[in-house]
Amino acid sequence: MILLHHFALSPFCRKVRLVLAEKKLEVELVDEPYWERDPEFLRRNAAGKVPVLRTDGLTLSDSTAICEYLEETVPDPALLPKEPAERAEVRRLVGWFDDKFHHEVTSKLVYERVNKKLTRAGYPDGAAVKAGVKAIKFHLDYMGWLLDQRRWLAGDALTLADFAAAAHLSCLDYSGDVDWARSETVRDWYAKIKSRPAFRGILADQVPGFRPKPHYADLDF
């Protein structure tokens, strides 16, 4: 049995869950309040972060390392193309969302509003929230620009880049922070990925004390 130590609104955990589901790997989810720094959890991952995946007798951490491991050990269906240049484009975009988008948007909106309350780390920083609201517009426009030229974010095939992006956007959609009217192209892309069977678990998520927005699980939003 595969075990995933996770937090429901972590985009990094959601990316791993989407990859597992797309590859039809059954997983048991273990809610991990990582901010409590439980010694048993820290023994599994000294970085003190989720996701942590336990599989094949191994304990793996770092969402990039986990996704590459899954791609190497369960290659079908492929979430990375075969050509090095195309793989680089997928990885560039995974980095774009997990680093830049996370820093400029997810951490400024979801973390300020939800994680801070859950972890009792204080009140949202108004300037950070404002910066996040502004930055997401640029990112939606950039996604729209990419999707005007490509069927999926990194090219003609669905890849890890789409799951990385959808993982972040789904967390923001949970709290109602995505203005889907901004780009029809991006909304169509999200509707397509949201209707995949792999997305079902994510749409069923409920974080105690934070109900999702009514349209969150609606496939026709």
Place this chain on the structure above:
Amino acid sequence: MILLHHFALSPFCRKVRLVLAEKKLEVELVDEPYWERDPEFLRRNAAGKVPVLRTDGLTLSDSTAICEYLEETVPDPALLPKEPAERAEVRRLVGWFDDKFHHEVTSKLVYERVNKKLTRAGYPDGAAVKAGVKAIKFHLDYMGWLLDQRRWLAGDALTLADFAAAAHLSCLDYSGDVDWARSETVRDWYAKIKSRPAFRGILADQVPGFRPKPHYADLDF
């Protein structure tokens, strides 16, 4: 000809330079004052960050994507092991340094003291510097703990994980922020990696207005 748009004290650029040199790929370095957001540079990388590598008619960005591309297209010498579990351990540690260590140490010391001055972004934040000085101790201890069990950081062979770590530590060593007396094991590891031919370019770096500490290029520090 391979071109690398870089900034001398960027640990991400240094990691790519080390990988290029280890694989004996000649590269022409282009100094890129990325903070000036030159439109020509932004056209190459919308993220506005270095490194950007131009090779094989491609323009690649994101240091992880670049290093994986180089590993796939120039597999010899290998900087990733063959086994998926061992590859996951290398990638976990690359993530450790490029994400956690960068956030807790490099950005708090090098960026506060050097980049802020260069980019005219204000004065160093004393609380950040203090946090960085404290955090590097934990990281040196963690590296020492790993190196007590392994020849190199991720196992018995030199990998991308060692270059990621050395890239960050070399930036901090430039500004004199590494207490090498803290761990003999870590110092021995750094002496070993520092004496590799691949490291020569990095030891010759000079950032205008910021001279390196006298021991910086000394192989017997």
